[in-house]
Amino acid sequence: MSLDIANITKNFGGMRVLDGVSLSVPTGSLFGLIGPNGAGKSTLFAAISGFQKQETGEVRLDGTRIDALTPHARARAGLVRTFQVPREFGHLTVRENLCAAAPNQTGESLLGLFFRPARVAREEAEIAAEAEEIMQRLRLTQVADQPARLLSGGQKKLLELGRALMLKPRFILLDEPFAGVNPVLIAEIAERIRDLNATGIGFLIIEHDLEALTRLTPYIAVLDRGRIIAEGAPDAVLADVQVREAYLGGAV
Amino acid sequence: MSAYLIAITILTLIYVLLALGLTLQFGLTGLINFGHVGFFAIGAYTSALLTLNGWPVGVGIVAAAVAAMLPALPIGYISLRLRDDYFAIVTLAFSEVVRIVVTxxxxxxxxxxxxxxxxxxxxxxxxxxxxxxxxGTILAVTLLAIWMITRIARSPFGRLIQAIRDNEVAVKALGKDPAWFKIQVLAVGAALAGIAGAFYAHYITYIVPDQFVPLVTFYAWMAITLGGASRISGAVVGSAILMVLLEGSRFVHDFLPMISDSAMASVRIGVVGLLLILCIVWRPQGLTGKRGDA
Structure with missing residues (x-):
């Protein structure tokens, strides 16, 4: 019961961006992935979530291969991702952003919309209640009716997390949840992630901010030039000579 | 005079039906359909040919809607993976293919x-x-179409197509396939254009391929741009303004007798173009739009 990535390879032209990456992320874990710029972190996320097709390798969710599925099918299977640069629905309100993410809506089919209005209304009420609960949990209630494009960078990160939660996922892939976020909100976002993890949702988190990440995740892996060069508890990993070389260019 | 006003109103309503399709496709979903007239032509010819072969007009109009919807499926399937600008080109080419085929x-x-x-x-x-x-009949159908598009816009379906317009990749990441929604939106707009085409054919009673040039598509685009692309009222207001400009400029001729009849046609289109530019400069969201509209 986990997210297992085996031997993923990805080339961009003649460049090997991922070179046989394997990772095993247990269900319900809080797993950090670090690495210097250009290490292949976002590409690995894209391969796991289906936005980039890998050359070789397998992705399994709870033992089932999902690497041939479309991105939307993987999300429905319970593996939801967020983006480094937030992709909010700018002209929709925060509340509408969340409601739009709810799965299996009768009102999203034209037939359902015109021929089953009572059912659509009932589902909408349920979805609105879920969205309300998530907004409260993520402290977004004050901005519920604001167009999402007007939110701050940190609020947009929270909104993306909230949208992912609407799918009731087993795993969430967070791409740099702290990038462009002010320090106060970083602590807040970390707190929310910890709360959610306590409810059983697994997280795989890419992050540049080493300090913030190591405080959050008990287990990290290091990606460098397309390979995993170390994994384990943060202290041990950061003490690793190879890791220090990758980050500091061998000056230590 | 009243006959003239009725005629203008009928033509305006036909443009409202065309513009409503673009409001749904572009204003709400972000699809750039530059081949709207192709669906309009299919509707016009379908209903005309059926009724000339003895079928009742009612059957013709329904068949026009269905026939116009059919090509929306393959066009959507083939081209929805394309980027927006390529989709615009494919639809423009489609409408020209339709015109050349009927020619x-x-x-x-x-x-x-x-x-x-x-x-x-x-x-x-x-x-x-x-x-x-x-x-009365065209007005009733137009009101029904307005009700239907309003209903769609305010529904979960409408929320999702606006999400697609704002960020398609995020929609995929949330487990929904944008392609199917776009195909449906294309089909609904095509059906409205088909109905508009049928009404046009039965009103004018004479159709030739030259009536289905890309200019018709761009008149509908002008209507939603003037009126406000992401609002349903924009399609109505914009079509009315467009028609007033196109018809109203007829009377300008009385004051400018030195311009020849053939030059006047160009002057009229020039006037519409100028207004469109002024509108884009001063009111990019259209007359009915609010600041910040998509």
Missing amino acids: NAREWTSGTQGLPGIARLYASLNGAASEWAVL
């Missing part, structure tokens, strides 16, 4: 000679009564 399928369409003698709606009523009945 050359002479045994069916009489080619450039056109199809005369298409049945009028309410032909059994005498003059004015028939005009009013036609106006």
Whole structure:
């Protein structure tokens, strides 16, 4: 019961961006992935979530291969991702952003919309209640009716997390949840992630901010030039000579 | 005079039907359909040919909607993976293909000679009564279409197509396939254009391929741009303004007798173009739009 990535390879032209990456992320874990710029972190996320097709390798969710599925099918299977640069629905309100993410809506089919209005209304009420609960949990209630494009960078990160939660996922892939976020909100976002993890949702988190990440995740892996060069508890990993070389260019 | 006003109103309502499709496709979903006239032409020819072969007008209009919807599926399937600008080109090409096919399928369409003698709606009523009945029918259909698009826009379906417009990749990441939604939106807009085409054919009673040039598509685009692309009222207001400009500029000729008749046609289009530019500069969201509209 986990997210297992085996031997993923990805080339961009003649460049090997991922070179046989394997990772095993247990269900319900809080797993950090670090690495210097250009290490292949976002590409690995894209391969796991289906936005980039890998050359070789397998992705399994709870033992089932999902690497041939479309991105939307993987999300429905319970593996939801967020983006480094937030992709909010700018002209929709925060509340509408969340409601739009709810799965299996009768009102999203034209037939359902015109021929089953009572059912659509009932589902909408349920979805609105879920969205309300998530907004409260993520402290977004004050901005519920604001167009999402007007939110701050940190609020947009929270909104993306909230949208992912609407799918009731087993795993969430967070791409740099702290990038462009002010320090106060970083602590807040970390707190929310910890709360959610306590409810059983697994997280795989890419992050540049080493300090913030190591405080959050008990287990990290290091990606460098397309390979995993170390994994384990943060202290041990950061003490690793190879890791220090990758980050500091061998000056230590 | 009243006959003239009825005629203008009927043509305006036909443009409203065309513009509503673009409001749904572009204003709400972000699809750039530059081939709207292709669906309009399919509707016009379908209903004209059926009724000329003895089918009742009602059947013709329904068949026009269905026939216009059918190509929306393959076009959507083939081209929705394309980027927005390529989709615009594909749809423009589609509408030209339709026009060239009806020009050359002479045994069916009489080619450039056109199809005369298409049945009028309410032909059994005498003059004015028939005009009013036609106006009432088209008005009722337009109101129904407005109600339907409003309903769609305010529904979960409408929320999702606006999400697609704002960020398609994020929609995929949330487990939904944008392609199927876009195909449906394309089909609904096509059906409205088909119905508009059928009404046009039965109102004008004579159709030739030259009536289905890309300019018709761009008149509908001008209407939603002037009125406000992401608002349903924008399609109505914009179509009305467009028609007032196109028809109103007819009377300008009385004050500018030095301009020849043929030059006047260009002047009229020039006036519309100028207004469009002014509108984009001062009110990019259209007359009905609010600041910050998509």
